[in-house]
Amino acid sequence: MTEALSTLAGRVAGTVIRPGHPEYEAARRVYNGMVDARPAAIVRCATEDDVVAVVRLAGEQRMDLAVRGGGHSVPGFGTADGAIVADLSPMQTVVVDDAQRTATAGGGTTWGRFNDVTAAHGLATTGGILSTTGIAGLTLGGGIGYLGRAHGLSCDNLLSARVVTADGTRLTASEDEHPDLFWALRGGGGNFGVVTDFTYRLHPVGEVLVGLMFFELTDGPAIYRFFDDMLDEAPREYGGYPSVHLAAPLPFIPEDRVGQPFAVVISCWTGDLEEGERFYDRFRQVATPAAEMVAPMPYPALNALFDPLLPPGLQHYWKNAFVSELTDDLIAAHMEMGARMPAITCAMHMYTMDGAVHDVPSDATAFGHRDARYVINIAGMWPDPAENEDNIAWVRDYYAAIAPHSQTGGYVNFASPDDQQKAPDNYGANHRRLTEVKRRYDPGNLFHLNQNIEPSPVPPPRADQG
Incomplete structure (x- = not known):
């Protein structure tokens, strides 16, 4: 060697x-x-x-x-x-085609790099929550972000992918070329090859209205219930999610409230800014925020907003689940476990899975949970390894509290190392078809360092084939 x-x-x-x-x-x-x-x-x-x-x-x-x-x-x-x-980190070239409203980006590109280039053209596509995240892993697992209600998952905006398969073959996967592989890449993770270039559909996105509203935990149930009820009629210009955070030392947070738990609504509005202000005021009519920041900013700035809070090197242990319904018991579990959140860098985010995400048929891509209403991410993140045991226990206890209200399986991009046995459930109803695509493109399972899909067995020959 x-x-x-x-x-x-x-x-x-x-x-x-x-x-x-x-x-x-x-x-x-x-x-x-x-x-x-x-x-x-x-x-x-x-x-x-x-x-x-x-x-x-x-x-x-x-x-x-x-x-x-x-x-x-x-x-x-x-x-x-x-x-x-x-x-692939050196491969971060991003080329925008204004006429077609597309962008082709190298497999090592981060969302920060991608957004900066496309924003110069007044365009964007659904990306992640941190700018330091890579486009590759996020897109191949599905891709949840602020623009999802308006434009679908990141994988829904993927038009083609340049792929190196397990035997070193180079090919392009799209609806017209190797459509089986293209289907699998959109939600099946990194199981099928190395994607060296991604070509995305872009959408006009300029300045967005960002909202961070911190509500007392006692007001959390009313805020969460309102959020859930309004989703069915909310304009798709609204992209936001309920969460639980400990208040960080930010300029708009009162000093005596730093480190305390809050029910938080994190919002992005891509339409008319005044209309967005009026929409956000609906939350204030439910409960008075203990602290808030509402301001217009470029979309790339929103994507980088939490980067300083979450630098590389923190200890990470996550659990997640899809849910079909936000019940009162589930809301109560969030309030109880959120009150026990151990570190300012920890978070619970409840990302919406409606709007344009539900426009795509469940079998159109490999992403396996389009019937869900939310995906809950319990993100344990803290700086000190000495606190690993206690903080991992909090994540697991939180997950156990929401499990009775959750679907089987979770989102592969939020899975932890000990979730490997859940891979079939995480890929959902599409798992069997994924094993067949895996057999065609990676029969020896070279690409197994992932939420792994094992290749299906070679089918026996038909009787008429001898």
Whole structure:
């Protein structure tokens, strides 16, 4: 293997970083500080040729292959002990076609980079909640964000993908080319190949009205109930979600309330700003916010708003669930567990799954839970490893409290390492079809460092085939 890695270093345009290299310690780190793996090599792929070379080497040498885009995978799937890492971070070119309203972006692109480029054209597509997240992992798992009610999931806006498959083949997947693979890429995660380029549909998005409204937990049930009731008639210009946070030391938070738990509504309005102000006032009619910030800002600024609170290196342990109905008992569980939130960097977000997300038939893409109304993410995030045991226990207790009100399975992008056995339920009704696509494109399961889909067995020959 040592000789093979040395040969690879002479063949690729990017840098091969191995133990002993001055950049190794920094290069092996991923976003989740709880992950401390030591790969055999990190290859900073500069070109698609580099990706092909890494994939072929991993197959030939029977090495574990980790694929890293933004590095935000909570289980740390972008690395592994003894693995070869295809690090796509140098591949961040973004090209916008104004006439077609599309953008093609390299597989290592972050949403911050993508949004900055497309915003210069007055355009955007559904991205994540942090700008440091990679477009690749988020899109392949589905892609939930502020623009989802208006424009669907990130994967719903994917028009084509350039893919390197397990045998090193390069191909383009779209509705017209390799449609089975294109279907699987939109929700099936990184199970089918390395996507080196994504082409997205874009939408006109300029300045948005951002709202952060902090309500007392005692007002939380009324606010959550109002939010749920208004979803059915809310304009699609509204993208927002209920949450629970401990108040961070922000300018609009009273000093004596910092660190206290609140029921929070985080909002984005993409329409007329005055109309958005009137819409937000509906929340104030339910309860008076204890603190709030409502202001217009460019969409990329909203996408980066929480970045300073959540730098790389925090300890991360998450649990999540889809729910069909926001019951009173579920709301009560949120208030009870939210009051016990252990760190300012922790959060519970209840992302909406309605609007344009429900316009797409459940079998049109691999994303398996379009019948849900919300996906609840219990994001345990804290700086001190000494607090891991207690804080992980809080996440698990919270998850246990909401489980009786939840669907079977969760969102693959929010899953933790110990959720691997739930993969069939996480992919939902589309899992069986995904195993068949996996067999066609990755029969040896080279791409297994993910929420893994095992290839289906080779079907027996028909009687008329002998």
